Amino acid sequence: MNRVEARLARERRTISVMIGMYCRAHHQPVSGLCPACAELEAYALLRIEKCPFGWRKPTCAKCPIHCYKPEMRERVRQVMRYAGPRMLLRHPLLAALHLLDGWRAPPQRP
Ligand SMILES: [Zn+2]
Numbered sequence: 142m143n144r145v146e147a148r149l150a151r152e153r154r155t156i157s158v159m160i161g162m163y164c165r166a167h168h169q170p171v172s173g174l175c176p177a178c179a180e181l182e183a184y185a186l187l188r189i190e191k192c193p194f195g196w197r198k199p200t201c202a203k204c205p206i207h208c209y210k211p212e213m214r215e216r217v218r219q220v221m222r223y224a225g226p227r228m229l230l231r232h233p234l235l236a237a238l239h240l241l242d243g244w245r246a247p248p249q250r251p
Pocket residue numbers: 163164165167168170174175176177178179
C-alpha cells in the first residue's frame with residue numbers, strides 16, 4: 142500500500158470506528174450498525190472516496206469545501222462530538238494520526 146492509499150484507508154477506518162462507537166452507545170444495534178448509522182457510514186465513505194483533494198484531503202473539519210449535505214453534516218458532527226474525545230482513550234494511535242493530519246494546512250483548491 143502506498144502513502145496515498147494508507148492515508149485514505151486510515152480516514153475510512155477512523156470514521157467507521159467513530160460511527161461504531163456512537164451507534165453502540167446511542168442505538169444499541171443488534172450487531173454492527175443500526176440502519177441509520179450504516180447509511181451515514183456509507184455516505185461518509187463515499188465522500189472520502191470522491192474527495193476532490195485526493196490524498197491531499199484535509200481532515201473534513203478543516204476542509205474548505207464541506208461536501209456533506211447539511212443533514213448528513215449535522216449527523217456526522219454529533220458522531221464526532223461523542224466519539225472524538227473517546228477516540229483518544231480507545232484508539233490513541235488512530236486519534237493521534239488524525240490530529241496530525243488536521244495540523245497540516247488544508248490546500249486551498251483541489
Ligand atoms: Zn446507530
